[in-house]
Structures are given as C-alpha cells and as structure tokens.
Amino acid sequence: MSPDLLFVVFAGVLGLLVGSFSNVLIYRLPRGENVAFPPSHCPACDHRLSPRDLVPVGSWLSLGGKCRYCRAPIKARYPVVELLTGLGYAVIAALYPFALYGGATLGLCVLLTLLLVASAIDLDTSTIPDELTLPGVALGVGFSVLNARSGAVEGLGLPTPAEAVQGALLGAGLLVTIDLIGSWVLRRFRERRSPETPIGYQQIALALLVGAWLGPWWGVGAALASAGVNLAARRVVRVPELLTLGGLLVSVGLGGSGFGPGLIVMVQGALAAGGAVALLAGAYWWLRPELEGEDDAPYDPSAMGFGDVKLAAVIGAFLGWERLLVAVMVAVFAGALLGLVQVALKRENRLKFGPYLALGAVVALVWGGAVVESYQALLGL
Template sequence: MIPDALMIVVATVLGLLIGSFSNVLIWRLPRHESVNFPPSHCPNCDHALAPLDLVPVLSWVALGGRCRYCRAPISPRYPVIELITGLAYGLLAWAFPYSQVGASLLGLGLLFTLLLVASVIDQGTYTIPDELTLPGAALGLLFGLVNARTGADATGLPVFAEALRGMLLGAGLLITIDLLGSWVLRRFRERSFPEYPLGYQQIAVSLLVGAWLGVGWGLGAGLLSAALNLLLKRTLRVPELLTLGGVLVSLALGSAGYGPGLILMVQGALAAAGAMSLVCGVYWWTRPDDDSEDYDPSAMGFGDVKLAAVIGAFLGWERLLVAVVVAVVAGALLGLLQRLIWRENRLKFGPYLALGALVALFWGEGLVRAYLGYLGL
C-alpha cells in the first residue's frame, strides 16, 4: 500500500503533467484540432517543441515566458493551468486519502480536469465541447463501478446506480430550467424553429410523460415523437402550452395529493428530461455541423446541461443539488459585482457550475447533513 503522504506528492506531480495536457485541450478542442497530432508546437512559428520545452512550469520560467525558437511571448496561462492542476491533485489526495478511496482518486482528478478545461474554454468561446462532457458523463458512470469496488462509497462518492441517477437528474434539472426560462423569454410563444427530428420539443414531451409514468416511459415518449417526425419527414409540432404548461399543472396536482406524489413526479420528470436531453446531445454531436443561423432565444447553453450531467455522474444527485445551488448563488453575487465594476457579466455559467461542483465535492456531504438537521430530518 502506498503511504498517503507519498501519494500526495505523486498526485501533485501527476497533476502538473495533466495540467500540461489540459493546455493542449484548451487550445485545440475549440479549434476542432486533433489532440494527438501534430505534436506540441509553438502556435506562432509552428516549430515542434523538444522535451525540455515541455517541463511543466519550469520550462516557461527558464525561457522567460518566450518561445525558444522564435522568441514570441508564451501566455502565462500555461504555467498557471499547470500549477492549479498540480495543487488541486495534491489537495484531492489529501482530502480523499488513497488508503480510503484507492483508484477512485484518479476519478476525482479527472473530474477536476474536466471542470477546469470546460470552464476556461467556456469563458473564451461561450461553448463547452461535447468531446469533454459526453465522454465525461460516461466516465462518471464507470467510476461509479470503481467506487463500489474500492469502498469509496463510504466517503460519499456514488456507486453506479447513484451515478446514473445523478447524471440524469443533473441534465434534467438544468434542461428544465432552460425550457421554462426560454418559454418565458419568448413570452410563452411557441418555438419558431423546432429541431428535426429531435430536440427541445421531444425533451419537453419526456418531461411531461416522465412526471406521471417515470423515466422509462418519459424517454420512450420522446423517442416516439422523434420517430413520428422521421415517419412524416417533417417536424410534428407539440405545443409547449401542452407540454410545459402540462408539467406545471401536473406538479400542482401532485402537491395536492394526486398522481404518484410531488416528489416522485419531480424525480420522474427530471430524469426523463435528462435522459432525452443526453440522447439529443449525442445526436447533435454526431450529426454534420448545422450552419443555420435560425434559432430561438435560450435561457441557458446546452453545454451547461451536459456539464451538470458530468457533475451528477461523478458526485451523485445530493452533491449535484449543492453544486447547482452554489452556482446560482455565486452567479448572482459575482454577476452583480461584475456589473457594478465592468457594467457586464464576464463569467459564463459553466465556471460557476464548476465552482459549485468543487464546493460540493469537499463540503457537500456536510452541507446536506446540516440542512437536513436544520429541517429536523
């Protein structure tokens, strides 16, 4: 067994190396470049970098922040990302000792890397690449299996069933906020540009059916709606007054004691909408790029929905809720501060979600216990 103190050192060094690779992802993914080929090179003179040019942090310091070959300045973001990742990996190894969580520690490091890379890319391009979020959610499920084998579930990390539930509820919660918020932005008018063959309309169908019949029937109803679109070779409109309005009425009925009950209806609706939104995410990721400029106003980016699925898969649904609450509160407070200073909000929601996930990872279990204690539960 590797001593925990030694693992902190190993994790820190590993974090520095992964931080270097994170810089590659941050630069190449938004530009749709391969992360494997060509090898690392100077973006100014295109000269291939030697191994001595790639030592995390030290190479940048030794070269005075400039390319060895063309002397062009190198952004200080590179060593900063490496340092942050190294320190974070060391902190994770301290907070979650290897003797307790085993290989699950690697999963927590991977989660941090996904959050950091997604936040930096989102801040620069207003997008979060599918190459990060969709495989990231799948990896979260995989580490649910690892958590069960290593005993990491004793520290509050989810096993597979809890990871799956967290993934679906994470995506479902944010897509529901997006659906209802976008409906309000359109002043309750129907979408002008419904997607074909599946999209937000099918997610709304899943949301409504899932409230009454659960995640399986909700997902099936959304897929059936998409199948009808394919059969008719056109978009069969499903009025949002029926779907979204129906969800609000359904929840009101559930709170009055009708149907499966309010809690089960909320869980079923969110899980079904989350499942359908991930199906849409995979479809939009694999289909050819759509250069159409016709779109309806949206309350939230779809990348945030998939990032919430990643967080739910790695941390489970309870910590996911903590992450979302922290993200909303931090977004409101820091957004107000930014508007007072710069007259605009310069941070996108993705970084707030990442911040919320880190708070939930380190303190989420304690915050949940404190809240339940306050309620007397």
C-alpha cells in the same frame, strides 16, 4: 517520508503533467484539432517545442512568458492551469488517500481535470465541447463501480453505479428544465421558431411532462415516439410548448396540492425523463453529420447553454444527486453574485455558467458531505 505524504507529492507532480496536457485540450478541442498530432508547437510561429519548452510552470517562468523561437507572448493561463491541476490533485490525494480509496481517488482527479478544461474553454469560447462532457458522463458511471469496491460509497459518500446514473439524469434534467422554462419566458411564451429535428428541446419538454405523471420510462418513450414521427414525416411535427411546458408547470402545482403521484415523485420522474432525453439528444447532435443551412435558422433566445446541461450530468455522475444539488446551489449563488460584477465591469449580457458549475462541484466535493448531513439532521432524517 510516509507513504501517504509520498503519494500526495506524486499526485501533485502528476497533476502538473496532466495540467500541461489539459492546456492542449483547452486550445485544440474548440478548434476541432487532433489532441495528439501534430506534436506541441508554438501557435504563432508553428515551431515544434522541445522537451525543455514543455516543463510545467518552469518553462513559462524561465522564458518570461514568451516563445523561445519567435518571442510571441504565451498566455498566463498555461501555468495557472498546470498549478491548479497540480494543487488539486495533491489536495484530493491528501483528503482521500489512494491506499484507502483506490480508484475512487483517481476518479475525483479525472473530474477535476474535466471541470478545469471545461471552465477554461467556456471562458474562451462560451461553449463546452461534447468531447468532454458526454464521455465524462460515461467515465463518472464507470468510476462509480470502483467506488463500491474501494469503500468510497461509505467513506466519501460517492455514488454507486445506480446512483451515478440517477445523478447524471437528474443533473441534466434539472439544468435543461431551467433552460427550457427560462428560454420560454425570454421568448415571451412564444413557440420556438427553429425547432430541432428529429430530436431536441420539444422532445425534452414532452419527456418532462409525461415523466411527471407516468414515470421516466414513459417520458423517454413519448419523446422517442415524437422523434420517430419527425423521422417518418421528414419534417418537424411540432409539440406545442404551451402544452408541454405549460402542462408541466400546472402538473407541479397539482402535485403540490396533493393530486397525482405526489410532488416529489412527479419532480423526480420529470427530471429523470428530461435528463435522459437531453443526453440522448446531445449524443445525437454530437455524432450526426452537420446539415447545410443551419446557420441561417432564426435565432431563439436561450437562458442557458446546452453544454452546461451536460456538464451538470458529469457532476451528478461523479458525485451523486445530493452533492449535485449542493453544486448547483453554490453555482447559482456565485453566478448571481459574481455575474453582476462581471456584467458591471465588462458590460457583458451573457453569463458563462460552466465555471460556476465547476466551482460548485469543487465545493460539493470537499464540503458537500457535511452540507448534506447537516441538512438531513435539520430535517430529522
């Protein structure tokens, strides 16, 4: 057996084991449970599972999909996640041999795990935990250092550290802009009834507007200044969306007509500033203590979950902004097509976009480079 084939087999076995741990994350993270303690146990009878109960795929098959001790049914999702992870790791190892790409191959396996876990949790709970996405952004930037050392930047088209940061910011910025404008439309252009304090969507919208005209750093600075005013006043000092989002739309129109820094520069500046503030706001709300009475706040319609914004940042950090755009386009197309089927069959009115983003990221990982090259050739770049 050749070393490359041996590594593919090893990667597949490793994927099965990681898939088993992924099931732990899928079950425990939404419940706020420790992922390491207590040891694995049946959620129905609480009996501790022995090693023979934890063999990936094999245990589920041998037990007929039921607990050994209480005969409670075990979801088919468990072997599916394990099989998908094992198969995914093996495919990554075959396409991107570790001997050539080293740590970059490992980084792509980590991305696949994050995407699978996030998708499964989103399907179950309509949420994507910050414990996955925010550290995932940092991991994507960290693995970009290994990309440059292993030659994956040239061989795979994976991002350098600067490009990984850019990809994360533009990913978060693109999705949060869609969310902000879509939510504004759903509210029929009315202001939010329950704006966040000290930092939230209003500051993100302000960063988008200022970033479009003055660049990302000024956009972030304006948002932080607004958050500082909220802290000093100990209340929300409103920044009207008619000014920020309306001004952003007018600004883009002016940029497309030749005014200001130019359309491309304005869009890049706005998205980078908005993405940076979105990630800062996400980190703040993740780490802050819960405030009492939040559940009584008035409901504001939302076009997209904030977890999707942070998942897009993860994809951008691992794959770079060009493949991120491929992932988003695939996700939008798949979401529009399959979402209609989902709504028709289940009569659901809320699309869980995380799995579609994950699907888009897998497509971008495998074929994104060819898509980008074809598009550049079409434009003569």
